[in-house]
Amino acid sequence: MKSSQLKTKEDYHGNFNSEIFEKWFKVLCGTLKESYGSYIIHLDGAKYHKRVLNPVPNGKWLKAQIQAWLTYETLVLYVIDLVYFSSRRIGFNAAMYKVALLLLAKSAKEPVQYATVAIARVFGHHVLFTPPIILSSNLLRLYGS
Structure with a gap:
C-alpha cells in the first residue's frame, strides 16, 4: 500500500492543519470544562497551534x-x-x-x-505557548545558571 493511501484527512502525520486541530481542540476544551473545570493548557509553537x-x-x-x-x-x-x-x-x-x-x-x-486562545477562552481555559527555543539541561550546565 502506498503511504498516501494510508493517510486520512485527520491523520496526524499526514496533513494536519489548523482547521483539523481547532476542531479537535474545541472538543478537548469542552470535555475538560465538563469533566474537570478550567485548565491552563500548554502548547508548543506548531504552526497549526498559532493561527x-x-x-x-x-x-x-x-x-x-x-x-x-x-x-x-x-x-x-x-x-x-x-x-x-x-x-x-x-x-x-x-x-x-x-x-x-x-x-x-x-x-x-x-x-x-490566536484561534486556539480564543477557543480556550470561551470554555474558561488559559493557553500558554512554550518559548521558541528550549535549552537542554546540558547547555544549561555548560553555561551555568
Whole structure:
C-alpha cells in the first residue's frame, strides 16, 4: 500500500492543519470544562497551534488590501462555530504610497490573537505557548545558571 493511501484527512502525520486541530481542540476544551473545570493548557509553537485571527499587513499585501484593513469597521471571524469581533477605522489619503500605508498599519497593530486562545477562552481555559527555543539541561550546565 502506498503511504498516501494510508493517510486520512485527520491523520496526524499526514496533513494536519489548523482547521483539523481547532476542531479537535474545541472538543478537548469542552470535555475538560465538563469533566474537570478550567485548565491552563500548554502548547508548543506548531504552526497549526498559532493561527492568527488578526493578521497585520505586510509587504506581500496589495495596496487595496492594506486600505481595506485600515478602514474596516467590524470584522467577524468564525473560529469553528465561535465568533471573534474586531473593529478599526484609520484615516488615510487614497494617494498614499504602499509604504506609508504599511507604516500606518504598523502603528495600529493590535496584540496578536490566536484561534486556539480564543477557543480556550470561551470554555474558561488559559493557553500558554512554550518559548521558541528550549535549552537542554546540558547547555544549561555548560553555561551555568
